[in-house]
Amino acid sequence: MTGNTTISHEGTALLGTSAVEAPVVVTSDAMEERLAETLTRLRMRPGTLSSLAGIQERRWWGPDEDAAQGAARAGREALAAAGVEPGQVDLLINTSVFRANLEPSVAVGIHHALGLPSSALNFDITNACLGFVNALTLAGTLIDSGQVRYALVVDGEDARPVHESTLRRLSAPEAVRRDYLDAFATLTLGSGAAAAVLGPVGAHPDAPRVMGGISRARSSAHELCVGGNDGMVTDARGLLEEGLLLVGEAWDDALADGWAWKDMDRYVMHQVSTVHTRALVERIGIDPERVPLTFPRWGNVGPAALPMTLATEAPTLRRGERVLCMGVGSGLNTAMTEIRW
DSSP states (O other): OOOOOEEEOSSEEEEEEEEEEOSEEEEHHHHHHHTHHHHHHTTOOTTHHHHTSOOOEEEEOOTTOOHHHHHHHHHHHHHHHHTOOGGGOOEEEEOOSOOSOSSSOHHHHHHHHHTOOTTSEEEEOOBTBTHHHHHHHHHHHHHHHTSOSOEEEEEEEOOHHHHHHHHHHHHSTTOOHHHHHHHGGGGGBOOEEEEEEEEEGGGOTTSOEEEEEEEEEOGGGTTSEEEETTEEEEOHHHHHHHHHHHHHHHHHHHHHTTOOOTTOSEEEEOOOOHHHHHHHHHHHTOOGGGSOOOHHHHOBOGGGHHHHHHHHHGGGOOTTOEEEEEEEETTTEEEEEEEEO
16 A cells, blocks of 8 residues: 555643433334334344344434534533633534534534634534544644644534434335345444544643554545435445455554554444454454444444544543554545554
8 A cells, every 4th residue: 555644743632532422212123123014025134233233222312402512512521521611722623424504514503502712713524434533633733733722623423314214215115125235334323422622742741642643545445335314325345345455454554654553452443333343353453352342332423433432431541551543434544543541
């Protein structure tokens, strides 16, 4: 693989994280009950969402809070955990895939909800499930350069609209087996929100350090997973095979660049399914006991999945421990970023 997209951070600290669960639990059994007639007609065995994907349930937002409000709540909680006031924030990046409207950006509503100063630069970064990790890299680079002091990265995802449209489509009498297989990944999605606060190491010498990492692309695979609010079509086998090739090459390149990630204390991955996690662990040869899993309870929460998992792990991490955040996003892109506690 050509190129050398390797980034090192010299002065960026992770000051606070937050994960917000959407409140409405939707079990895999309940989803398949809605599709019972279709599954029977197509002679397909129920239970694959749990047995194959490993997802027991996922969540939807309720009537009192939507994805953007959830992202704002996550941001508020992360700022409190970091001890940073809203008026100190210089940069807000929203990384949500979900958006109710094309314009304006999701970031502006969150900026307003949090009462951030007019001087706080704010915008969206969308890059499928890698947006949050990309935003950490961008924010860290701006902090390292001295252009930004405190940055807030947020994400809020809402799987309910795409679930509802997909369930309606699959419930129609004209739905065929191929339709169900193409939409299977859609049914694994979940809703939730996350946030992280970054700041200068000089002012926070005891905080976890964002060390940097590597990013690689396989854009020839950009048509393997294509989605919108009305549905998503996924070549699951092709996506898995191409993703493993990409991750393996990036892992080998990282080792050649001096990143020693074979024995990290924790591997916080983007949460997809049992199949994807097991295959990735085997490809790069890491200890599965060091890979925390949240997809059985939350499903695949898009770009919020990795930071939500990181936020749940953060209280158990001790000073000096090393964490590798890693994931693959449709397109395909992969990114790996080390954080040292």
